[in-house]
Amino acid sequence: MTLRLLRLGLAAALLAPAGAAAAASKLVVAMLPKSKGNAYHMSCVAGATRAARDLGVEFLFDGPTDSNAAKQNEIVENWITLGVDVIAVAAENREGISTALRKARRQGIQVITYDADAAPDARSFFVNQATPEGIAQALMDDAARLLGGEGEFAIILATLTAANQREWQKHIEARWKARYPKMQLVATRPCDDLKDKAQSEATALMSAHPNLRLIMAICSPAVPGAAEAVKQAGKTGRVKVIGLGLPSENRRYVKEGVTDTVILWKTEDLGYLTVEAAVALARGTLKPGAQSFTSRALGTLQIQGDNILLGKPFAFHRDNIDQFDF
Amino acid sequence: MKPASRDWPALLLRHEMLLLYVLIAEWLFFYFAGTTVNRRGVIIGFGTLDRQFDILRHSCEIGLLALALTPVILTSGIDLSVGSILGFCAIFLGLLWRDCGLPLPLASACTLAIGVAAGGLNAALIAALRLPPLIVTLGTYSLFRGLAEAITRGAITYTDFPAGFLFLGQERWLGLPAQAWIFALVAIGVWLLVHRTTFGRSFRVIGYSPEGARFAGLPVDRRLALVYLLAGGVAALAAIIYTARLGQAKADAGLGYELFAITAVVLGGTSIFGGTGTVHGTLLGVAAIAVLKNGLACLPVVMRLNAAEELAGLLTGALLLLALAAGVLPRILPVRRIFRRPADATPPPPTPP
């Protein structure tokens, strides 16, 4: 009885905003990051929120909080029945999400992807922070630069199943084999997106491979984890650490010289650009076949095929890391 | 003392009925609070047929797992590995189809067999060796997931299934989502098995007292083995539907599903200790959770907070605790009788919902 009354009361309380929403005529942009518990994705969302405010559109975001592979599909399908205008997705499962995205397009909803792409026929554009090859090459070239072109290195990634991690790994290995034959990739270990596990893995890697000279951490919690392991092992300087991560999580280690380079892109800009492109797509100002896109905050950007390129990956070093606070 | 069949107050206050009220109340709440009109004048949100079908489609796999778990939990066992068996079978479906070149119907049939075999490992350890189900299935939870990861090296994804197969998970047949028909068939089958066959009735007996069942001459070990085999097979069926729905098979399929399935079963009134419970209760539990998760995402308040996922998890946890506590209240309330004056011969009022 009480439960029922409570629920009816809540219904009455919340009906008012529902009525108000009915009268709204703003464009609705919905953003789906890969997960909500990840500071990288949340900073993309922060940029996106800002863009939505600047452009005067309604902004929704939601994302999986756990590793449920099907969650992204369900969220997209929710939005289809909510009748949003544009959906922007960072795809966790490339093929899986494409199914839902194609359905959205059939219903007249515009779709773009960012950070991690879906199938080309499932979206109009892909806002690419940089191509996977670009990111992988930046990492591999930096590793080679630090090691002088020879030596052993290892990779720590998030999970063995994450699509974009595997994509980067593929391109890193391609670049390594093509250009740096004197270097050797000795191991690839997952850390389940946990900083502490990355630390344990890095410790084991260093003791199992005494000649290891560089650890490449391609998932953001793994970069501080690996750095802490190197520091605790007393091998600062002898084992280099580079990776894809947030400046805020790595600032300490970069300043102490444990981590040499943190490569990323300006995640807030990525989020901002994504929403801008989404709105332009929905309003019809961005059409397929366009060669360039002009962003309020970022200037004119190149479009390669259907990839809107944010630019090249950005490398954070000791001398510039203080300029960023994400 | 009224005969049970005419004891309307008690009938209306049974656990499943209370859950039905909660479900109806939930549904109505989300209908009124979560349905609006968008800027193009189209009705959107919870109250659309599309949305209801989506709820149906999204809950089929978990629903199947919950149905598979109901007989298991009725026998006072548990199977934490159903989600991992789902992932394991999904991988094999992809492998048999793509790498071994089997046609999909045959590959699906083999997948069902593999699911039953996986359940067979649980059955062997639990029924034959009499090891505790919680720990055995905790081990197989890791083992099957680990094998799925090992076989695919984590990276291999099976995609590009033919449209005929994807129809199963993505299209509608005769008005309802295709997988809903399969789910309905399995639901009816399991209901008949548990409630109408002597075979199925023995599950509750075994759950209530395994020793008593043995002394009564029931082949307890064989029945136990069968429930775990059945659970494995149904998990394999869920794997096939999952793959068809997403269009891909990967080692992380079904990760986390077992917890929702167990929640649905317990919410539906089946005691985790075994011995009591119903299949329709489980179905109501699945519906309650699915409506909760989907409905929350439609509420403007929740959308503004961008917290649909977290709230769904929080509320599901709270709902589960409430349901458990409500189930226990009848035992606690009679304590009040001690404080009533002996002259009061009137029976205590029925327990409030």
Added chain:
Amino acid sequence: MRRYSRELSVAGAFALLLAVLAVFAPGFYQPQPLLSLATREAPTLVVACGMALVMISRQIDISVGSQFSVCGVCAGLLAAMHWPLAALLPAAVGLGALLGAVNGLLIAGLGLPSIVVTLAMMVTLRQGLNLVRQGKFVDLPENFQWFGLPQATGQWLLVGGALVCVLGLAAALRHLAAGRFVYAIGSDAEAARLAGLRPRLGTFGALVGLGALTGLAAVMNVVQSPQVQPLAGSGLELKVIAAAVVGGVAISGGRGNLWGVLAGVLLLATISPALTHLRVEAHWERAIQGAIVILAILADGAHRRWGKR
């Protein structure tokens, strides 16, 4: 000797693993990495001891991972507010005990089944933390790491602390009446009640104890690095239950001791670095861990069936 046969078999398995490493990957035996490994696993050991207590009393608590995360984040936030360790440690332990008490009230007080209650708690705590924290790391002040001591001292302190915990709890289980109560409750709660014990109080106590130990372990984890990840502790429940089971603690209650748990923790913690040293690919790890748990359960079953003859 016979009494400890189960624990000895685990220790034997561990010794076997160590022997394999000695032959095929002698590089495993370096002091610094081993110390780091031990320090990393010290919190797990502490929680595993608490879990063993709860399992011996015939309950289970799968919310420890989420409790660990919550206590860790709170400890980190308090540290960031410059609370001294003397205040921070009891606060974290107290928070853990409080969470354990909530479980205890529901399980011992209302008689609800422990697996479902702790399942609900696990989801609720995890999602609540996600809602509040959104995955953002907590930055700790400069001198907080290793209690402000040099690294080696801090590491030995943590490892030593974990071992003292094990010793203390093992002694308490063996020699204190309260310890024997836990076994009694787990063996046969009704008989214990008829004998004048109070099973519900004992269950409540075990769950509060587990919560407190989780809070302690969370602090032990937080002092090991300059940041706290809210996701830390995810999957901990699986690790500690597996360690307890492998170590001979029975889910059916009444059996097991902390030496087995120690052996179980050591064995399972060594698997991952062993695979790295033996150059085994990473995707085998989970399957191997699952296989070990199954083997341990089989050993239990075999022991019970044939060991008594």
